[in-house]
Amino acid sequence: MSFLDILIRPRPRRFLFLLIAISLILILNPFLEGFRELRVILEILFTLLLLAGAYAISQKARVFFFSLFLLIPAMSSHWMTYIQNTGAHGMVSDLFAGAFFAYVAIIILASLFRETEVSMDLIMAAICVYLLMAFFWSSTFSVLEYFQPGSFQLSERTGSAFQDFTYFSFVTLTTLGYGDIVPLTPPAKTLSSIEAVMGQIYIATLVARLVAIHTAQSMRRKNGDDETSVS
DSSP, X not given: OOHHHHHHSOOTTHHHHHHHHHHHHHHHHHHHTTOGGGHHHHHHHHHHHHHHHHHHTTTSHHXXXXXXXHHHHHHHHHXXXXXXXXXXXXXXXXXXXXXXXXXXXXHHHHHHTTOOSOOHHHHHHHHHHHHHHHHXXXXXXXXXXXXXXXXXXXXXXXXXXXXXXXXXXXXXXXXXOOSSEEEOSHHHHHHHHHHHHHHHHHHHHHHHHHHHHHHHHHHHHHHHHHHHHHO
């Protein structure tokens, strides 16, 4: 079996791995980031998240190799940030990681609209896209704060920039709007508004798409049963 054959073979659990990696980051990050000796676990989890994202879209060789173009600098700069703790490395990591998350989300989303049957794999893929959107915007906000310090007002900084902007991104995406982190500059306000709108549009579009697929799937099964009974 060639390497290309390995790449294009079906991967029924690829979205499950990605969903697990995202969940571990979200659950463990608030509890581990305060301990320097345990932060390496978060770095490993973030690396696994990037690898799981690449694995999720690796059924097409061209798509997979382009994802590596974004993954490698994101991963290397992320580890450099952990080792040297410099703002420049963190910005580069956020820049490439954000682009990687956006790319993976777009590829998965495109595959969602090509599906003709509702399955657990399809549902997990849809959830992954939503969560990846939040990570993309988190990285975007972090890069904006690097180039324009003071773009966001944090009432009380209790965590790292990653934790703060990830929290703000999810609050904005779900339109909760607690108000403890506030965008101050016009670019920050505009980007926050775009994220909120995208979150609502995605949910509405996703529900409509799932209903349409399920309806068509039910009609095909009904027609198949009718043909069987007639014959």
